[in-house]
Amino acid sequence: MMKKGLFFSLLFASVIALLSGCDAKKSGESSKPRTKIVVGLEGDYTPYNWTTLREESGLTYPFSGQKGNAAGYDVMIAQRLAQELGMELEIKKISWDGLILALQNNNIDLIIAGMSATPERMRSISFTDPYYHNEDTQEIVLVVRADGAYTQATQRSDFSGAKITAQLGTYHVAILEQLPAIQSSALLTDYVALMQSLKAGVIDGYLAELVVGDEHVRANPDFVMIHLTGDQALEIPASYSASAIGMRKDDDALRQRINAILATIPEEERIAMMQVAKDAASQL
Structure with a gap:
């Protein structure tokens, strides 16, 4: 017969291990390497992102769980990041006011939706370096x-x-x-x-x-x-005119990887990509 002391020690260790596993899941961290990156966007913020039935390589990407494709500058950036990260891309269409909650609930990994890193948002999530900053957004x-x-x-x-x-x-x-x-x-x-x-x-x-x-x-x-x-x-703080990628605060390793990728995209290329999005939007 197992001694009571040993039994309770093993039981206590099992409970601690279980709770630790739950905490890891809650924090969004996993011991398994990421193979997929899930992006949330509104699909109604032309030319950053919009919804279309058209398919165009590089510009559009199918929505997950519903008909139609995401299109626009944000989609181009999302595809670029997924390719550089070596991950499968999934894009979910989520209402603007539900994006941060979806991120916090681990339903998505990134918000790429023309979002600015305002102090209010930074209280609940973090942001990468800006992925678009142009004079067009400063007015x-x-x-x-x-x-x-x-x-x-x-x-x-x-x-x-x-x-x-x-x-x-x-x-x-x-x-x-x-x-x-x-x-x-x-x-x-x-x-x-x-x-x-x-x-x-x-x-x-x-x-x-x-x-x-x-x-x-x-x-x-x-x-x-x-x-x-x-x-x-109408006056806006300079930091509000830059679009950044929203992330969970504990995703430090992924944030560093994304910032490193963004640093390889010259400003001229970002402006050119936005122009491609604008030209496509003009044909809607």
Whole structure:
């Protein structure tokens, strides 16, 4: 018969081993080498990423678990990283406000979605070095109706009383405060909802990065962009204008590998890749 002391010692050791295994799973770390990298993106943020039925080598990649393909600059970057890492790529379409939660719950490994490393986001996840930084992202514009009352606006005060909004969960929400006396308007979850609300006259306009506003106006002839310049320009911190890859805080080894890969992509090549995405988006 096994002695009680030995029995309880073995039982205690087994429990500790089990708990240690659970902790490792929770942290996202695994003793097994990675063979696949799972990327989450919104699929509605042209030219960074969008959804299409077309297939084009290098530009598109099939979504996991649903019909259609992801396309755009983010998809090009994701494919480049997977190839350099020697891993199989999987891309999941996830709503913007669900991306960080999906990352924290280990449903995805990376957020490659034109996301900026804001202080608020960095409290819950970490980021790689920027993978895109261009003058196009350093200006915030207002997208309004071409037949509306704000097409001649040149000053922030010209929007007094207007119903101006932004996408929920973006740094654009804080920039709304720079427009004095605008009407309170509900924040919307994605750009499809923003564009539909503008078309329907529910709102008078919304904020967008220049590179995104360009695509919206191109696709919607009844929209125009308002550029506020000089001391009237909408101000954004320089760090917000750079797009970085969101990661779990404990994925240090993978972050180092990705940063090393990003460092091999010259700025000129990144701009050229974005131009390819813009050209493809213009054919939608």
